[in-house]
Structure formats: C-alpha cells, structure tokens
Amino acid sequence: MLHRITASLPSLPPAEQRVARLVLSDARAFSRLPVRELARRAQVSKPTVVRFCRSMGYDGLADFKLKLVGSVSEGVPFVHRSVDADDKTGDVLVKVVDNAAAAFLQYRNAASTAAIKRAADAIAASWKTGRRIEFYGVGNSGIVAQDAQHKFFRLGVTSIAASDGHMQVMSATLLGAQDCAVIISNSGRTRDLMDAADIARKNGATTIAITASGSALARSCQIHLAADHPESYDQYSPMVSRLLHLLIIDVLATCVALRIGSRLQPTLQQMKENLRAKRYT
Template sequence: MLDRIKASIVSLAPAEQRVAKLVLGDPRSFANLPVRELAELAHVSKPTVVRFCRSMGYDGLSDFKLKLAGSVSEGVPFIHRSVDADDRTGDVLVKVIDNIVAALLRYRNEASAVPMDRAAEVLASTHRTGRRIEFYGAGNSGIVAQDAQHKFFRLGMSCIAYSDGHMQVMGATLLAPGDCAVIISNSGRTRDLMDACDIARRNGATTIVITASGSPLASAGHIHLAADHPEGYDRYSPMVSRLLHLAIIDILATSVALRIGGARLQPILREMKNNLRNKRYA
C-alpha cells in the first residue's frame, strides 16, 4: 500500500501530494488521527484528505485508514525510508532499522519455500557425496560469500569463497558434476559473476543464484533465490540488500544443518568450540 502511494505521488494534485507525504512520513499516526487534524497537518481542507483516499482507489477515509492500519500492523512501514541530510542521529537510527526490519518482514511474507528447499537439498547432497561448494560474490556480495563459507565450513563441508573475478572464473572451470556454485549479487548484472555462473553450469555443476528477480543472473542459474528489496542496486553503500543476503545464507545453512542431522554435527561443533576456548580470555 505504501509502495503504491510512493509510486503514485508524482501524478497527484499538489494538495493531495501533501496528504500523501503525511501518510508516508508517519502511517501509524495517519491511521489514528481524525480528519480535522490530518487536514491541519497537511495544510489542506478536509475534503482534500478524502479526495486523496479516493484517488488511491479506496472508498473513502475510513476504508483507507482500515487498510493502512493493516499494512503497518507488522510493526514497521513497508517502504524504504531515505535518510535526509538534516536528519538527527535518532532519526537515522529509526530509519535505518525500519528499512532493515521492513525488508526482512517483506521477505518473510513473500519468499517461496520451494526454491529454498531445492537449494538446501542440493547443498546437503553435495556434502553427502563429498563434492565441492564455491561461493562467488563481488563488492558487498563478496563479503556475504565469505560469510557463507564460514557458515558452511563449520558444517564440515568442503567450500571456498572467491570475490576476485579471475579466481571465480578459474574456480568455476575446475567444477564438475556433483559440485555446486552459489552466486550472490545485488544487481544480478555483474559480468564476472555471470561468466562464472555460465562456466560452472557448462561444466555440470549445480548453480544457485541469490539475486534480484528479473535480472540476467536470475535466469542464468539452476535455482534462483529471489532477494527483492526496495533498495536500488546503484546505491553507493548498499545496506538492506547485504543484510537480506546474509539472512538467506543463514536460512540455507540452518536448513542444510537439519538435513545433515544433529547426531553428526553436534560432536563436531562441540569439539570445535572446546578447541577455541584457549583463544579467549577467561
């Protein structure tokens, strides 16, 4: 609902735009305030508030408020709230966290378990047969690939992460049937990652891609785990996308661990933890 308002705002009359900005600025308050206060806050007339609601396709203010309350009932607005130049630290704190939580909740509500289940089964099968898993990513996605290696390495899996394009191409060239390549990309348009994915697939390895829907990479792999979010891939410092990718890796790692079984994993993890004790101060 809020995404639709944001997309439609440029086509509204100036007075209705002020009402739209009031909704986007604080949807919870808008859903609870009477029309008189809403009109005062937006510096418009009461009929303009109602007219805005109808312009957005609702029967009137009451219907709009009811739907708005439902859309924010998860606890945060489902919209990417940009940080403004004059925001205070407290404003930044709220906006950044709201962005993160909104993206994660949206993913929880919209993600399909079917491709995730397929990906987890492929990775678990790769572990059972003793084959190799390679994680590829560039930039921020390269950091996610390293985190993935750390997660799956602890499960006793033979894996490695590459963030260098040349290493990715060389690694993909050495993959074979039974191996698996996991390619992580925010934009899904990075040439090196596309090349590595194509090479791995030609060599018979199963390719799992974690990227935005509709991107070239999304259709290049065997299994696509959609990572869609309101943050543009051309941002200078992606935040939400990176955290969403990390969450997807955590879901995959947990699902694979369950398939391996606690009876096999727990002794290994327990011994690993005991061996690390002397690395910490008492």
C-alpha cells in the same frame, strides 16, 4: 517508509489500518491534504490520524508528512534510500533499523520455500558425495560470500569463497556434476559473476543465485533465491540488500545443518570446547 508501513499494517488497530491504507494508496496526496480531509477519507477521527503517525515513530502529522515527501522522492544518493539530508541522528537510527526490519518481514512473507528447499538439497547432496561447494561474489557481495564460506565451514562442509573475477572463472572451470556454485549479487548483472555462473552450469554444476528477481543472473542459474529490495544499485549503498543476502545465507545454512542431522552436534560441541582456550576467562 512505505515498506515500513506495509510491514506494520497487520499489527495496527483497525482504525489506524485505514489510515495506513490511505497512505499506501496515494502517498503524495496524503502529504498534501489537511487532517480533516484525511480523517474523512479514512473514515476515522482526526486524533486517530495523529495516533497513526506516532505509531509509525514520528512526532505527529506534520513530521510524518515531511518525512513522507522525502520517502517518495529520492532520498540521499549513495547513502541510504530512506534517509533524508536533514534527518537528525534519531531519525537515521529509526529509518535504517525499520527499513531493514521491513525488508526481513517482506522476505519472510514472500520467499519461495520450494527454491530454498531445492538449494539446501543440492548443497547437502554435494556435501554427502564429497563434491565441491563454492561461493562467488564481488564487492559487498564478496564479503557475503566469505561469510557464507565461514558458516558452512563450521558445519563441516568443505567450501571456498572467491571474490576475484579471475579466480571465479578458474574455480568454475574445475567444477563438474554434483558440485554447487552459489553466486551472490545485488544487481544480478555483474559481468564476472555471469561468466563464472555460465561456466559452472555448462560444466554440469548446480548453480544457485542469490540476487534480484528478473535479473540476468537469476535467469541464468538453475535455482534462484530472490533477494528483492527497492534499493537503486547505481545510486544507493547496498546496505539492506547486503543484510538480506546474509539472512538468506543463514536460512540456507540452517536448512543444510538440519539435513546433516545429529552427527553434527558432537562436532560443534567439540569445536566450542576447543575454542575456550582462545578466550580470556
């Protein structure tokens, strides 16, 4: 909820921005204070406080305060960080979508373009020299690795995805200079992925981590594409983190496609034509 408010801040009217900043400065106090005191502290009218709550998608101040208390506490373990046990279907829809949108906007504003450029350059260089490009992930991240392999395969980039720890270690053992290993992890502390990353790096391959900042995996790889979202890896299902990883893969694939250049267009067009027979008209 607080991330949604932060992401929405630039689009709010100036008076409502003051209310938003009051929430962000002390959410717990905001949930306890009466509307008169909130209006005084934000230097706005009482109707403006209510309008802000409605701008955020809530029925009014009482509904906003109720959800705010849940947001700054624990949420629903193993389900979703922003969802409360008593939420209605409409609340769940708004929270899940808004939480994902806020994470995307936060990533757009905070992402390191230099790191993305380094990663895209490394993958493009491996492609040009005919070297190997491999994607490693376990669990949910293994599915993201498969999606990455599919994206790059369509670009004519020969790559594989491995989600089994033994396969990852064997695959990393075969890597060498000018190869690339992209390791995807929510927590950045999965033992199998750490082992594969260490082996790939020692063999001279470029290692690219898509994971949380400050994690062991982020520190062990040469290039780190930060995927940061306040989702407890031990308590909540990695919904938004997974979407963020997919987004980063899309950005990376698009950057590599631009480096491949115009020669890619005829191939993609031919692929599209060849697939027409697979669809009902």
